[in-house]
Amino acid sequence: SQTIHQWPATLVQPVGSPLSLECTVEGTSNPNLYWYRQAAGRGLQLLFYSVGIGQISSEVPQNLSASRPQDRQFILSSKKLLLSDSGFYLCAWSLLNQPQHFGDGTRLSIL
Amino acid sequence: GDSVTQMEGPVTLSEEAFLTINCTYTATGYPSLFWYVQYPGEGLQLLLKATKADDKGSNKGFEATYRKETTSFHLEKGSVQVSDSAVYFCALSDPENAGNMLTFGGGTRLMVKP
DSSP: OOEEEEEOSEEEEOTTOOEEEEEEEESOSSOEEEEEEEOTTOOEEEEEEEEETTEEEESSOOSOEEEEEETTEEEEEESSOOGGGOEEEEEEEEOTTSOOEEOOOEEEEEO | OOEEEEOOSOEEEETTOOEEEOEEEEOSSOOEEEEEEEOTTSOEEEEEEEOSTTOEEEETTEEEEOBTTTTBOOEEESSOOGGGOEEEEEEEEOTTOTTOOEEEOOOEEEEEEO
């Protein structure tokens, strides 16, 4: 069966520091991969999605970037975090025309 | 573009009460429809889905019927439990979209009191 792993589960970072969140999927090949952000008490905002290695689409302009160095690995990065980057970050995967499946999320707090 | 609207919460019910969370959508094509549930501090879990008109998705006592004529996908449960307390998201996916992206509603928080 397929599984998705996100880490770390929680992270506290100072303003201006770099960020790297990692997501890996097991048990499937060539999945679509997604990064979402959920602000406190709010809905989900799609940040990036990828349909293949090295293919990244950005949905909103922001301080973040994403990379897909391997088929089942999706990384969310920032060179300098802002206070507004705080939130709950969710990774998800899907196959074509199938539902998305989500990881457990990373709670990011910026101080 | 596509959009999903769901009732604002929080919805507060007593245990064993009947639950309805309304969801309506706007889409240009023939979307698939989903309900996801998010328990406190966790990611989203797929609760149920429907891929064509008049389909009924069901899981764990929850049901939702794809109503094309009213563009709705309301979530129902006959008797809620305290453990159902969570945030519920309605979402759609356009099968014409190569990225298989989801359009989410804003979420509805359900609180069930014993």
